[in-house]
Amino acid sequence: MKSVTNVIEVSNLTKRFGRLVAVDNVSFAVREGEIFGLLGENGAGKTTTLEILEGFQKPDRGTAQVLGANPHSAHRDWRDQIGLVLQESDFDPVHTVTETVRLFAGFFSHPRGVAETLELVGLADKANERVGRLSGGQKRRVDVALGIIGNPRLLFLDEPTTGFDPVARVDFWSVIEGLSASGTSIVLTTHYMEEAERLCDRLAIMARGQIVAEGTSSTLISEMGATTVRFEMPPGLDPSALCALTRANFVVRDNMATALLGSDLQGVLLRLITWAASHDVTLHRLEVLRPSLNDVFLGATGGER
């Protein structure tokens, strides 16, 4: 049996900037080979957490072990195994894509080939184009190329697909999946739920500096997500009567009745359908919606969207 090692172990991490507690007593672990997602709204503490793991910030309290070392005092050999894609960066426009990536390749002891890397991020046909002439999405791929050129064991991606069009985003996801399949451990932050659901083996949701939920997206959905039931209010039924007969908390707005249901879903539906059948009422536009990660996210962060 293959033993599972953790590439990252974080316990009770706290970081303050003045009176703001950016990261508040956060603990989690990332296993070798997995894609771990940090979700949260802007200002939730994701980037600060990443910066501590990358060695840029020193925590006020708690410990972070990344590839077995304290990132803040780690040696050059440690950096040889880390790749990062920052939230924003810019390039000197006069260099070509190949020249830019080659400069970084020289820093690492076992870099990937430049051509192979450009192939991997989908920039092979732009290899000799000056960086200044690339589109926003193509520049972001250069960013990713710089992140993976060193053949990292652990890759940090800070909101990698912000500003991508939908096609570019789906292409990018397959790049990340390819890297993961080749054994790279990946930590990514995002505020796109479908991205987290598609890519992440496990994820943690952050709000106000704390981790408010953690697990695989399917466990989070089944534990925290609520199924939505809605239909058009039939004439002659008032909201309080509806709630009484179904024993569920329906809200009526614009003539649509909506309820969020957990384990009692089957009972509520049974009472509702039985009532409709016995009163010869048709429930127009009846829908049962499976919970999404977005619902979990909104429930966990207390946000509105």
Next chain:
Amino acid sequence: MRYLRLTGAQALYNLRAYVRSARTVLLGLIMPVGLLVILSWVFAHQGAIVAAAGYPISAIAFYAGGLTAYGLMLGTFTGVMVAVVSAREAGWLKRFRASPMPPGAYLAGQIVFNVIVSIALVVVMVATATVVYGLRPRPVPLVAVGCYTLLGVFCFTAIALAITRIVTTAEMASSAGPFATITLSFTSGVFLPPNLLPHWLVTTSNYLPLEPLAQSMQSALATHAATGFQGRPFLVLGVWGVIAFVAARWTFTWQPLRK
């Protein structure tokens, strides 16, 4: 070996950007030569100019030496400041810091690049003065000019690094550099002979880095220069350079400065 290779790669990267950008070539190389041509033409009838060394030297030696020092400061001081500030604000320094590249290789790459550009400037300036205006430089003083060039690059690189903490944008850097250089050039006997300036201004300039560099280059290019070597520029520029490097060591930041 690895250190040398990385330094070379950084220097090459900078050189490529330099030759591909019309602005840097214009500012660093063509403008000093253009000023040499114009000022030598305007002041040719003056014959000898009293330089700070205390003895009169020819107008061409005065302008060739002074404008080389001016071009060196403009190129190195502005260049390092713009390069470092824009690399920092673009997140490049942060990436460098997170990579296994030794930070010293980045710095060494900047210095090597500026030495190459400054030597090119010296060669073009001295060649123009020699071929067009009949300057007769002698070999040993030319070696002295080479040493002053290295000294100047060291000093202005250090000062540029030390103030990157205050200069927060590349835009600010690209105007602060020429502003400081042109202002100092007026007080340091580059554009105007120092005997036209008030005494206190000349004395003050003697302790700032441009004047000793300009004056020593002017003297070394004059026909009666002995060896061209002087102690004062090494002392003044050396002290400025060392203090600035120590300050830079303390205040330097790899992270973008957030407003």
